[in-house]
Amino acid sequence: MKRRLLVDLLGYTGSRGGTETYARELLPRLAALLPEVRFSALTGRAGSGPVSDFFPGRVHTVPWVGPDPASWAAGAVVGTEVFARRNGADAIWAPANFGPILRGTPRVVTVHDAIYDEVPGSAAARVQRAATSWLMARSARTADAVVTVSSAAADSISRTFGLPSERIHVIHNGSSSPVAVADPVSAIASLGIPADRAIVLSTGNRMAHKNFVGLLAALAQIPREERPLAVIAGSRLPDPLSSEVQRLGLSEDVVLPGWVSVEQLEALYALTDLYVCPSLAEGFGLPVVDALRRGAPVLANDIPVLREVGGTTTRYADATEPALFAAAIDSAVRGGRSPGEVAQGRAWAETFTWERTAERTADVLQNLLAATTVSERR
Template sequence: MTQRILVDLLGYTGTRGGTETYAREILARLPEALPHVDFVGLTGSAGAADVGGFFPGELRVIPWVGDDKYSWAASEVARAEAVARRSGAAAMWTPANFGPIRRGVARAVTIHDVIYDEVPGGPADRAARAVTAWLMRRSALSADAVITVSQAAADAIARHIGIPRDELHVIPNGSTPPPSDRPDPSALDGLAIDQARPLVLSTGNRMPHKNFEGLLRAIATLPRGSRPFTVITGGRDDDPLASTVSRLGLESDVLLTGWIDAPVLEALYQRAAVYACPSTAEGFGLPVVDALRRGCAVVANDIPVLREVGGDAVRYADATDPAAFGATIAAMLADPHRSAGADEGRAWAERFTWDATAGGVADVLAGLLGRTSRA
């Protein structure tokens, strides 16, 4: 008998990074993993066009949900559960931290991290984070199953939300394989990259925990004559890091690219001598694994979750200490055997596959469907 699962993609905008990669990669594989399930997607106006390009089923759109978290949160509280019931869904999956806050249709939620509880901010940040953390906590506590992406994230969820550790489903993220064709170096022709210097690459949004200011301060500690050229990709808005680059006098050393497409990113991985991850908090650390899979040497902040996903293939340093992080980057660049670890890094990263992730999520959803059919 065919059953129906509603996938809650109300927060999808095409600009939210790792959580959206997670949803896309898993949804590409769920129909094969759950062949007797029909999928219904729930999205807002901001994400409808993108979601329509990859979602494996019917879409329901709430038009007043835009690209802000406020309309997203309001729709989770007021509409998502009702849409699930009207669609005839036997189960619901919310892959991006937030979902309905009361029990109803059997539901699994993926909590990627509890950074809202762990990363301090200013007064305005703390007020906004308190509301977001409360909604996420209520969604998790009212769910029938909670999935997370690392052992470190599971420890933090148990600590901050209070869900018993042994009730959490830890299903690691996958890594995206590089394209079969070698990246085209000409994809970088539009970027003003200093070809005479080794390149340090870093990627991500501008949330405070990503600690890109820490990376910039680390680069600024290096002697001017031996600084690498650093590229930091970002989003579509004006880059708040620009003022830090200017204040530190790094205009000739740092390129802030804004949003780039996949061929440019692949060419940057190919050109990079080192990938730097200065993040102070993560649920998983997907960019570290993706960089390793492309043969990049990686320097990462020394926190448990990045050690979990990077293993012995990564060099670690305290990214809150600019001198220490800068010295580690410089040492990696100066290491004549740096590239010798590329095969080890690839082998480590290839352990993380989206097929395995999708299979784990499918097992959790199948368990919810089985519980529903027996009810």
């Protein structure tokens, strides 16, 4: 008889970035690797359609869970375990940082990072982050196994949540294969990017730890006549960075295109002279790997997790020091990159595959399901 795995996707909306990419990439692969497992998903109103597009099983919608973090948290804490018991789930996987917070149905939780405890912010933001961190810690401590996406994240989780390191499985994220764009210039024509300037690309949501404000401060340190054009993709429009761009006098030097299509992003990778990741904290730093895999030179903030995923093929500098980061951007753009360096970067990035991530995650889930079977037989 097939074992039943319930996947907690209550927080899925289709616009939450890395954790959702993780679920989309892994679940179809996991279903292929675990044909003896019946997958079902629990999601909220916002996720009903997007989850059905990729999920390899039945999708159950909880109508009172909306896109806001509060109802997502309430659903995970109250609804997931109740649904699992009523529907005979043998195990639960929560792939987006937290799920139930009490022991019950055997459970694996993927905790992507402990950023909520590492990044400063306003008093209101700190209160919200403290609540989220508490939920993550409780969920991790009561889970049967914890998966995380980097050794740096594992160290942070162990230290912050008081979790024994032997209970944490480090499984790196994968990277998607490049998609060839026949005419990159035409693909980004609608974004208003001049064709005659060096391009610095950066991507991500506008959460404070992404440190795009620090990137803008560094750009402002580069003399105007030598300054590259920065394209910072991601975010709704109007972009929250717009006021800072104006304040620093960078309106002619920064393009904020909002969310871009897959084709446009691939075109930007193809045309950029440098990909920059100024982030202060990450669980993994997938854009660094994606950029390297597409042959783009990369400059990243000098923090352990970005060194872990960027290896020796990435340049590093302190993104909290605008003058130093500006000098590193200027040097990297001027210096370019040799074909050998491009090949090395691609070879390194290609070691991070979603297939490998899925295989190792399948092992963790299979071991949990096997343990529940043994327990039932006793």
